[in-house]
Amino acid sequence: ESDHENPTRIVIVPRSNRVDCDQLMLHLFATTDLERNYRVNMNVIGLDGKPQVKSLIPLLKEWLQFRTQVVVNRLQFRLNKILERLHVLEGLLVAYLNIDEVIAIIRREEKPKPVLIAKFKLSEIQAEAILELKLRHLAKLEEIKIKNEVEQLEKDRKTIELLLSSETRLKTFIKKELRVILEEFGDQRRCQIISDVPSAQAFNDQDMIPAENVTVVLSEKGWIKAAKGHEIESSSLNYKSGDTFLKDAKGRSN
Structure with missing residues (x-):
């Protein structure tokens, strides 16, 4: 009964209604290629750096542990970048509020960085960020743009800190990411995962005798x-x- 929707569809009709269909299928699984078993030797190098043979469940647990650490590292990296940017924006906001004096110092002083640091209590990073801006860009600094960026970065910072501080939130976040990956790259399963399935076993000579x-x-x-x-x-x-x-x-x- 094969067609465009079912390229291979095999229909087996027992010759008698007294035939146990479940036992018949187990016999076919055992004696034909309807079902095949493959042995897998999962010899892997674990997170401890040592080669080991692992079964499927411990391997999946270790992968989840690895995935969790990858996500934590990524979030921490992003958080560090946000904090660095907020620090720079704090200095730019000081420069904006004192724009005329800052421009005058840059034009007047041969080495303006230590003067800016001392005058406005800036860090070296903040002073360098101000000095890296050309004067025409420095003059065009807009308070509203700086504050909007600060506001957005603060939201991102709080979100990341909540994830890093809560194991439950972190697990939920990882699940959402995995679902997105599944939707983008996954496809329909080619087989079913079933537990507690009786093992395939061929009929013995007595089983082959019809019950009459x-x-x-x-x-x-x-x-x-x-x-x-x-x-x-x-x-x-x-x-x-x-x-x-x-x-x-x-x-x-x-």
């Missing part, structure tokens, strides 16, 4: 024969010359 009603007949001379069904007349069966029916018993073939 049979009548077992014993003759006077000790011969035994079996006939299908329970509605037969045992005494009317064919016996060897000089032999006749003795007794019969009804039962099942399997």
Whole structure:
């Protein structure tokens, strides 16, 4: 029953409704390529730098531990950059509020940096940021733009600090990131993950015997024969010359 939606669709119809379909499928899984098992040797170098053989669950836990550390490092790096930028903006805001005096110092002094530091209590980083701006750019500093950037950076700082200070928030953040990655790069699973599945096992010789009603007949001379069904007349069966029916018993073939 293959078509454009089901490139390979195999339909198996048991010859009798007495056939156990679940057992039949386990037999097919064991004796055909409908199901194949692959052994995996996951020999990895763990976070401790040592080679080890790990099963799937410990490996996933260690990967999550690694992923968590990567996210923490990234957030901490971003937080450091925000703090550095806020420090610079604080100095630029001081320069804006004292723009005329700052420009005069830069024009007048041969080495304006120590003068700016002493006059406005700036750090070296702040003074260098002011001096790196050309005078025409320094004159165009706008308080509203500086304050808007400070406001946005402060929001980002608080968000990151909340994530870094709470394990629960951090885990939620990582989950959201993984879902985004899954939506962007993931595709539909090609197989199902199922727990507590019975192992595939081929039928033995006894299992291959069909379960049918049979009548077992014993003759006077000790011969035994079996006939299908329970509605037969045992005494009317064919016996060897000089032999006749003795007794019969009804039962099942399997």
